[in-house]
Amino acid sequence: MDYGISFLFIGQLPTWLQGILLRNGPGMHTIGDTKYNHWFDGMALLHSFTFKNGEVYYRSKYLRSDTYNSNIEANRIVVSEFGTMAYPDPCKNIFAKAFSYLSHTIPEFTDNCLINIMKTGDDFYATGETNFIRKINPQTLETLEKVDYTKYTAVNLATSHPHYDSAGNILNMGTSIVDKGKTKYMIFKIPSSVPEREKKKSRFKHLEVLYSIHSRSLLHPSYYHSFGITENYVVFVEQPFKLDMVKLATAYMRGVSWASCLVFNKEEKTWFHFVDRRTKKEVSTKFYTDALVLFHHVNAYEEDGHIVFDVIAYTDNSLYDMFYLKNLTTDFEENTKLTSMPSCKRFVVPLQYDKDAAVGSNLVKLPSTATAVKQKDGSIYCQPETLCEGIELPRINYDYNGKKYKYVYATEVKWSPVPTKIAKFNVQTKEMLHWEEDHCWPSEPVFVPNPDAKEEDDGIVLTCIVVSDPKKAPFLLVLDAKTFKELGRAIIDVELHLDLHGMFIPEEDSKTETQ
Numbered sequence: 309m310d311y312g313i314s315f316l317f318i319g320q321l322p323t324w325l326q327g328i329l330l331r332n333g334p335g336m337h338t339i340g341d342t343k344y345n346h347w348f349d350g351m352a353l354l355h356s357f358t359f360k361n362g363e364v365y366y367r368s369k370y371l372r373s374d375t376y377n378s379n380i381e382a383n384r385i386v387v388s389e390f391g392t393m394a395y396p397d398p399c400k401n402i403f404a405k406a407f408s409y410l411s412h413t414i415p416e417f418t419d420n421c422l423i424n425i426m427k428t429g430d431d432f433y434a435t436g437e438t439n440f441i442r443k444i445n446p447q448t449l450e451t452l453e454k455v456d457y458t459k460y461t462a463v464n465l466a467t468s469h470p471h472y473d474s475a476g477n478i479l480n481m482g483t484s485i486v487d488k489g490k491t492k493y494m495i496f497k498i499p500s501s502v503p504e505r506e507k508k509k510s511r512f513k514h515l516e517v518l519y520s521i522h523s524r525s526l527l528h529p530s531y532y533h534s535f536g537i538t539e540n541y542v543v544f545v546e547q548p549f550k551l552d553m554v555k556l557a558t559a560y561m562r563g564v565s566w567a568s569c570l571v572f573n574k575e576e577k578t579w580f581h582f583v584d585r586r587t588k589k590e591v592s593t594k595f596y597t598d599a600l601v602l603f604h605h606v607n608a609y610e611e612d613g614h615i616v617f618d619v620i621a622y623t624d625n626s627l628y629d630m631f632y633l634k635n636l637t638t639d640f641e642e643n644t645k646l647t648s649m650p651s652c653k654r655f656v657v658p659l660q661y662d663k664d665a666a667v668g669s670n671l672v673k674l675p676s677t678a679t680a681v682k683q684k685d686g687s688i689y690c691q692p693e694t695l696c697e698g699i700e701l702p703r704i705n706y707d708y709n710g711k712k713y714k715y716v717y718a719t720e721v722k723w724s725p726v727p728t729k730i731a732k733f734n735v736q737t738k739e740m741l742h743w744e745e746d747h748c749w750p751s752e753p754v755f756v757p758n759p760d761a762k763e764e765d766d767g768i769v770l771t772c773i774v775v776s777d778p779k780k781a782p783f784l785l786v787l788d789a790k791t792f793k794e795l796g797r798a799i800i801d802v803e804l805h806l807d808l809h810g811m812f813i814p815e816e817d818s819k820t821e822t823q
């Protein structure tokens with residue numbers, strides 16, 4: 309079996325660490341003479357680190373999406389991405405151009421799935437945020453079938469951060485923007501297994517919409533990149549960082565990107581929605597907070613009649629703007645400054661509270677500085693506790709997802725967009741451990757539990773390190789999750805790109821049908 313190029317591991321790998329770390333992110337930003345505008349537009353590049361009997365093997369491959377193939381064939385960008393609008397061949401006649409303008413009002417979206425990896429049953433998919441996902445072979449990184457969510461339900465956009473229940477079923481959220489003007493957020497389930505007689509059919513035929521939340525504004529649905537789940541609830545934050553549908557529909561004609569139609573209204577409120585997973589009913593009390601921008605939920609859980617949920621929040625949308633390639637020049641480490649720092653915030657929302665409580669009283673009964681204050685109209689205004697500042701790309705031990713937990717693993721950033729450290733943060737004691745080294749830019753840290761784990765942090769943390777010093781090679785770093793001390797590194801003597809997200813696939817889960 310070919311696992312990729314073998315690299316020397318310096319240090320000691322735990323013997324139980326057998327499997328594949330699969331990662332995804334943007335890799336190619338120039339095609340022929342054309343260039344994308346935004347870092348999140350780049351052609352998806354898949355990476356794998358295979359751990360086999362104490363050795364580490366590496367391979368990378370561009371996702372052969374239809375978008376990738378069309379671009380390469382034309383030797384220029386011909387498919388629009390979120391931050392870059394592509395136009396037909398300038399040599400096309402006027403009728404071809406007019407048809408193209410009309411078809412872009414509700415366009416065929418890209419299948420350049422560059423954000424994350426999703427597991428369903430024994431299958432793995434590269435995911436983005438459109439209605440398309442691409443099946444991949446986790447061992448060879450070959451690109452397989454394209455799945456179109458719209459064939460199974462009316463979602464046009466879906467998150468790249470699905471959740472998994474204990475049976476491996478996927479719970480995800482998507483937005484329906486073209487269903488007869490009824491803009492809504494949909495929570496849907498993809499089963500991990502299908503009946504034997506149906507195995508030949510697509511498992512997506514069994515996709516089930518569990519609940520729909522109507523958008524507060526039909527023409528301005530919120531953008532969201534992730535959501536939370538607890539044992540009994542789905543947690544959805546409807547932030548005033550919104551897609552302007554009228555602007556989106558006319559973006560192509562106006563010669564602007566879809567990203568320019570994403571607007572942050574700092575005067576508006578952020579609304580919380582909690583959907584009961586068993587009754588499929590939404591909690592009727594209106595909970596809200598001040599305007600914020602969030603991409604990543606960290607975790608959520610229930611405690612004594614409250615929902616506690618932790619997110620990485622911003623006071624504006626400067627993070628998205630910072631990733632425009634015109635801002636990522638060689639000196640951006642010094643010159644590009646975030647105007648809003650990623651901040652780990654905890655909201656504590658009382659679901660069961662004294663209905664006769666006085667207006668103005670704080671209904672939070674847990675030990676936290678987060679508040680939830682009853683308003684005259686019966687709604688509840690929540691203000692968060694700041695757990696810590698300057699962490700992004702959070703990961704947890706997923707066995708603790710939806711449960712009271714202690715540890716977040718994340719990259720650390722200050723006012724500059726460059727990740728300089730990896731952090732382990734204890735949300736209960738607020739203690740923080742770090743790993744850092746000169747010129748090292750770590751990617752999102754992935755926690756892998758020890759199969760015999762007794763405690764939440766029994767395991768290791770894997771992160772890819774891009775090195776800004778051209779004389780040094782990038783490497784895969786392995787940390788002991790408990791002590792945050794280095795167990796070792798595999799120096800990868802090839803170009804390694806900064807990526808977005810990934811997952812570890814234990815050896816027993818990574819067998820393909822052909823094996």
Ligand SMILES: CC1=C(/C=C/C(C)=C/C=C/C(C)=C/C=C/C=C(C)/C=C/C=C(C)/C=C/C=C(\C)C=O)C(C)(C)CCC1
Nearest residue numbers: 348389390418437438533556566603700719721725726727
């Ligand atoms: C990576 C580093 C960092 C932080 C990264 C963060 C916070 C990344 C967040 C990534 C997100 C939000 C990615 C979203 C991508 C969305 C895409 C590609 C959407 C595509 C949608 C399309 C094409 C279609 C749209 C159509 C519409 C809207 C029509 O209606 C730091 C800051 C931690 C450190 C450096 C590294």
Ligand SMILES: [Fe+2]
Nearest residue numbers: 469533604809
């Ligand atoms: Fe993300």
